[in-house]
Amino acid sequence: MPAKSRFTRLDAFTKTVDEARVRTTSGGIVTIASLLVVLYLAWGEWADYRRIAVHPELIVDKGRGEKMEIHLNITFPRIPCELLTLDVMDVSGEQQTGVMHGVNKVRLESADKGGGIIDIKALDLHSGDKAVHLDPEYCGECYGATAPSTAQKPGCCNTCDEVREAYASKSWAFGRGENVEQCEREHYGERLDAQRSEGCRIEGGLRVNKVVGNFHIAPGRSFNNGNMHMHDLNNFYNSPLPSGHVFTHKIHSLRFGPQLPDDVVAKLGGKSTPWTNHHLNPLDNTEQTATEPGHNFMYFVKVVPTSYLPLGWEKSKYLGSRANENADLGAYGKGTDGSVETHQYSVTSHHRSLSGGNGATEGHKERLHAYGGIPGVFVSYDISPMKIINREERTKSLAGFLTGLCAIVGGTLTVAAAIDRGLYEGNARLKKLHAKNS
Numbered sequence: 001m002p003a004k005s006r007f008t009r010l011d012a013f014t015k016t017v018d019e020a021r022v023r024t025t026s027g028g029i030v031t032i033a034s035l036l037v038v039l040y041l042a043w044g045e046w047a048d049y050r051r052i053a054v055h056p057e058l059i060v061d062k063g064r065g066e067k068m069e070i071h072l073n074i075t076f077p078r079i080p081c082e083l084l085t086l087d088v089m090d091v092s093g094e095q096q097t098g099v100m101h102g103v104n105k106v107r108l109e110s111a112d113k114g115g116g117i118i119d120i121k122a123l124d125l126h127s128g129d130k131a132v133h134l135d136p137e138y139c140g141e142c143y144g145a146t147a148p149s150t151a152q153k154p155g156c157c158n159t160c161d162e163v164r165e166a167y168a169s170k171s172w173a174f175g176r177g178e179n180v181e182q183c184e185r186e187h188y189g190e191r192l193d194a195q196r197s198e199g200c201r202i203e204g205g206l207r208v209n210k211v212v213g214n215f216h217i218a219p220g221r222s223f224n225n226g227n228m229h230m231h232d233l234n235n236f237y238n239s240p241l242p243s244g245h246v247f248t249h250k251i252h253s254l255r256f257g258p259q260l261p262d263d264v265v266a267k268l269g270g271k272s273t274p275w276t277n278h279h280l281n282p283l284d285n286t287e288q289t290a291t292e293p294g295h296n297f298m299y300f301v302k303v304v305p306t307s308y309l310p311l312g313w314e315k316s317k318y319l320g321s322r323a324n325e326n327a328d329l330g331a332y333g334k335g336t337d338g339s340v341e342t343h344q345y346s347v348t349s350h351h352r353s354l355s356g357g358n359g360a361t362e363g364h365k366e367r368l369h370a371y372g373g374i375p376g377v378f379v380s381y382d383i384s385p386m387k388i389i390n391r392e393e394r395t396k397s398l399a400g401f402l403t404g405l406c407a408i409v410g411g412t413l414t415v416a417a418a419i420d421r422g423l424y425e426g427n428a429r430l431k432k433l434h435a436k437n438s
Contacts, residue, residue, distance in 0.1 A: 026423040034416035041408040049401040052311055054390050061305050061387035068210040068303075068343065069332050071259075073203040073252040074217065074377065077115060079245045081105040081200035082192055083219045083236055088206055089229065090213025096206070102329045103204030110197040118198065134158060140182050142166045160188045168223035168232070175234045196241055203252075205329045210305075210383055218376030219245070231374055237293060246290040247297060247375055254283040256303050256381070257342030258333045282347045294354035296373050301381040303345045304388060310338040311392040344388070345381075 076084065086103060088096040107118040139156035145166035147155050157163045160183035167174045176192065177183025202217060219236035222229065239245050288297055333341035356371030396404070 022424070024420075024424060024427075026427070027420045030416050030420045030423070034412050037416075038409055038412045041412065042405055045401060045404045045408060048404075049394065049396045049398075051395050052392050053395050055393055057389045057391065059387050059389060061385055063210070063305070063387075066210045067207050067332065068256060068383075069205050069207050069258070069329065070215065070254075070256055070381075071205045072254050073201070074254070075108070075199065075201040075250045075252065076217075076247065077108065077111045077199040077250075078243075078248055079200055079219065079236075080192075080195035080198040081107050082195050083245065084200055084202065084217055085220060085222050085231065086202060086215065086217050087222050087229070088208055088213065088215040090209050090211050092209055092211050092213075094209060095224075095229075096208075102206060103202060106201040106203065107195070108199035108201055110199065112197075115199060143180065145170045145172065157182065160186045164221055168221050171223050171230065173232050173234045174221070175232075175238075192235060193240065196239060196245075207329065207332065212382050214378060214380040216374075216376050216378040218374050218378075231376075233374070236375070239293075244293045246293055247295055247377060248289045249287070249297070249377055251283045251286040253281065253285075254379070255281045255343075256301075256345055257306075258331075258340055260308060260340060260342070261338075282345065288351065290351075292353060292355075294375050295351065296354055296375055297349070297351045297377045299347055299349050299377075299379045301345050301347045301379060302384060303343045303381050304384045304386065306342055306344050306388045307390065308340040308342070309389065309391045311394070313337055313339055313391075 084105065104120055106120045109116045109118060138158060139153060140158040140163070142157040142163060143166075145157075145163075146169055147157055148162055148165040148169060150165065151162050152158055157166050160177055160180065163177070163180055163182050164174050176189040178189070183189065206215065208215075218231050220232035220234065222231050224230070236245055283299065283301075290297075335341075352370070354371070354373045354375060356368075
């Protein structure tokens, strides 16, 4: 026997010699079964350790002076692009009329012809024919209005669009441009009539202040008359089409902020993950039908700021907002570490006829509808003061995994030893009873 060391008396795992051990068939079976149980439970513990869960957290949004992106894709099958204007305004007093950047208008064939795409161009309602063919000394008349500041030649209205802009600055209705030399030269009225039966799809993104505001798509050029925001509805209502133009529309998609990457959606696509609800934008694939030109559709949206923090975000010194105002449209709110600053929203909708009346047809005679207004689609958004942070975390730490693994091995072997001891004692007693009876 080897010499005893000073640690011998501390040994808690006393041994027995092989001659004192009894090996049985039942013991071998229990050993194999316990080994399989240990492997199965250890695999489950490893899978649980590798599983990533999303933990939502609700805090007060302390961001200041941030922007927000609105991404939209809306089809109007019975209104030509020439008549549609997209405007944005908010409570800070900022207005974007005839949005020029980041949005396209897609001319569509009439629904009777299949609604195919005719042409795509930027939604720049303030641009027009540059009139490069005109005499360099030419200075077009503005017909009593003031030449716009965006005119190609200061103090002149050389194009039909510049005359329209000058009229809008005076809050004058423009119509088809009859007796306006620039519009007759550019055949504005003929081009408008040629597009009357077309549809239009407006798609793209806007970057707005993160405050209460609204954006709307309405007919005619917009202008301000005092504190009133107005549109030139002359060409919209004076349509040569028997049925006129109506604001029947389909919202293919409407979201506030960037969309989560596809790999994140695939990773977190289970029903038990709370983050999947974020991808259900309530207005996606919404269709509304209008039966008359004078109809107004309103959507009241409550926007909730939402952050997504992937595993390992702590290493990137996350500061709360990944919004870079110099980022391209669509990249705003996306961090280099995979974090995303976006928004989810809830919505209620309402529509009414601009001709007024009561709700007798709906069974509510006491309900009165206001008279007048601007036809179109209006989306009013409000910003919640609360913010949701969805944080990726492992369900177990490494220490927890090792602790669980030790518990599985120790617990399984303890239970297996008890079962083996019971089988051995039971078998021994049966043998004694059998020997006594024989």
